[in-house]
Amino acid sequence: MTPSPLSWLPLPCSPDRAEDELASGSDDQALDPVLPAALHRGSDAGEAAAAWVRELAGRQCEEEHARALGRVAEAITWASSREIIPGSEGLLAEELRYTLAADVVLGASHTTGTLPELHAGERAALVTACALAAALPSCVLGDLERELTVLAEVACAAEAGRLATAAGDARALPVPRQRTLGQEHGDPLDCLAYRRVAESAAAAFAAALHYQGGRDEEACA
Incomplete structure (x- = not known):
């Protein structure tokens, strides 16, 4: 994925600009107290998703992949x-649209020759989070409050990604070798337990033979 030229952009912040645009818009918009809350809800959801992507970036051994994912988090x-500006055309800046494209999962593979270190399930969550984030600015063209609520599920995509991260980390842990009950050099208590289990099994087998009328001493042994 070619690095997106985002370096010229100022650091992202809260949607104050959107609220300013809202206040300077039509009287109906300015009097609607629901919209600022929706704007902040979308912003908080985006930041939650970005925080997870930054965690993915911090896990990369290849610096190029780390930087690529860092740009995705910023986007x-x-x-x-x-980018959510009431009264605007609802178009996402070209640089952001490129950065949030589906090939985000490839990171900087064109220069490193490798893929980012992502667990199974993280790729789908990453693409979903990027797609929802890219769609957020367009909600100003419709029912902004309702559509922002739906698109704020970008945070849910990040949470699914965190679950995939946890599952991947768990799978990567070494599997401890299970001790065999009664093993030769095991715990003495294990040996006692093993003998007790063997004695109980032999007694149960002998009782079964008795009630069946059996007299097979070899089978009992």
Whole structure:
């Protein structure tokens, strides 16, 4: 994935710009107290998703992959806050749209020759989070409050990604070798328990033979 030229953008922040635009818009919009809350909800959801992507970036051994994912986190934060401008055309900046494309899962593979270190399930969550973030600015063209609520599920995508991360980390742990009950050099208590289990099994078998009328001493042994 070619690095996106986001370096010229200021650091993302809360959707104050969107609220300013809202206040300077039509009287109906300015009097609606629900919209600022929706704007902040979208911004918070985007920041939650970006925080997870930054965790993915911090896990990368390849610096190029780390930087690529860092740009993705920045783009998610920006798209979910400063790009949501009521009264605008609802178009996402080209640089952000490129950064949030599906090939985000390839990281900087064109220069490193490797893929980012992502667990199974993280890729799908990453693409979903990016797609939802990229769609956030367009909600100003419709029912902004309702559509922002739906698109704020970018945070849910990040939570699914965290679950995939936890599952992947667990799978990577070494599997401890289970001790065999009664093993030769095991715990003495294990040996006692093993003998007790063997004695109980032999007694049960002998009782079964008795009630069946059996007299097979070899089978009992």
